[in-house]
Amino acid sequence: MEIILSNIKMQVNEKIYVKDPETSALGKKIIEQSILLIDAIGFDNFTFKKLGEKIGSNESSIYRYFENKHKLLVYLSSWYWSWMEYKLVFTTTNITDKKEKLRKAITIVTEKITNDVSADHINEAILNKIIIAEFTKTLHTKEVDQENKEGFFLIYKRVINRVVAIVKEVNPEYPFAKSLVSTIVEGSLHQHFLTDHLKTITDCNENVTTTQFYLNLAENVLR
Amino acid sequence: MEIILSNIKMQVNEKIYVKDPETSALGKKIIEQSILLIDAIGFDNFTFKKLGEKIGSNESSIYRYFENKHKLLVYLSSWYWSWMEYKLVFTTTNITDKKEKLRKAITIVTEKITNDVSADHINEAILNKIIIAEFTKTLHTKEVDQENKEGFFLIYKRVINRVVAIVKEVNPEYPFAKSLVSTIVEGSLHQHFLTDHLKTITDCNENVTTTQFYLNLAENVLR
DNA sequence: CTTTATTGATAGTAATACTATTATATTTGC
DNA sequence: GCAAATATAATAGTATTACTATCAATAAAG
Secondary structure: OHHHHHOOOOOOOHHHOOOOHHHOHHHHHHHHHHHHHHHHHOHHHOOHHHHHHHHOOOHHHHHOOOOOHHHHHHHHHHHHHHHHHHHHHHHHOOOOOHHHHHHHHHHHHHOOOOOOOOOOOOOHHHHHHHHHHHHHHHHOOOOHHHHHHOOOOHHHHHHHHHHHHHHHHHOOOOOOHHHHHHHHHHHHHHHHHHHHHOHHHOOOOOOOOHHHHHHHHHHHHHO | OHHHHHOOOOOOOHHHOOOOHHHOHHHHHHHHHHHHHHHHHOOOOOOHHHHHHHHOOOHHHHHOOOOOHHHHHHHHHHHHHHHHHHHHHHHHOOOOOHHHHHHHHHHHHHOOOOOOOOOOOOOHHHHHHHHHHHHHHHHOOOOHHHHHHOOOOHHHHHHHHHHHHHHHHHOOOOOOHHHHHHHHHHHHHHHHHHHHHOHHHOOOOOOOOHHHHHHHHHHHHHO
């Protein structure tokens, strides 16, 4: 899968950036190093000034790619869900057994990403850590309706709806397919967060995975 | 229930505040008006200066109650979950039918709060809106482990574990009680958020409630 | 009615989140 | 190979935020 992925450029809504970071060396450096810096110090403490220092560039140069750090996070999230969609489609295509297809889909969207040595500038395992810790912040703003209209969350919603379609193949009668899938996708990020920080309110750990919990849940619900 | 509640003081961890806001008129005004202001402009745009202007007090006076706005949000959240715990215990005590008890518990933790004319300074319906929109931000910080150690999230975790105990009464064999309940509690906030802002990835609306979805889910899973 | 605690007013600092301008490289087109 | 266009870097500057410190005014308690 990695070989194929490395030749694919993830499509991200143009309104998210001022200048496409994929079109220059500096742009790629911004993406690569922002992922590392956000992971290291957290999104709240992250600033363009600090990123500039880290990559040996000036703050003002970064502003030519992104209006502000919120949009950079939206960009990283979009890239992540675009990558997720690719993995999802790739893994579920040509699987004829509907239940097996759903199991594979749920596995893809709930799994923790471990470092599969991605050659390019984006470290998916660390990006996954950022999504677990920070994705919720892209949505929870006063501008969410405006940004939703502008299509900032389109890929995320498309991933959800792709899984919804698979759920409906398994059980067309089930009346809450969308809520089930949005609960699974968002919930799995939350369970990973709890495993890392609030262990007393989750059963997920090294032995019992978040994926196992949600596979079991979906099977029981759609039976 | 309102009558009883109005005489109860919610217990909030002392480390969260500098001075207990319940002990003075100014303190209560800070709580009352911060809820209205955060709801109106969002937590990200909320500042102590703006709150000071709104309540006709100086910024510096507010700092005598809370170190920063994050701790104020943690306080409001703690108060909310303390209130939720009270409602939960009150509603489920003396219910002998285990399944009925669980149904009542899930209803309590997943319901949207509508204005039941609370006489006191805290408007629970608006506070519920804030929890839906902002609660996640109390957890998603770099300081979460430290704050968890200091007991900032104790009441929240206790609410979850009270429901877990009820789940285990219904089905002692089910291996994911904690993850199920934390998914329901956090997930219901998320579903309310989606109903308000991203309708295309939820089934919940005016006719189909979040509570119905999770009641159905729990029943299927614990069957 | 004096001490103590609380609140208000003012001022000040460092950091953040930008914008604008100009200089310096680098790339590209002819 | 050189001019023009483009990208980046450096510097400076502004408004806001997130505080801290100090002192005066007021209210409450002994």
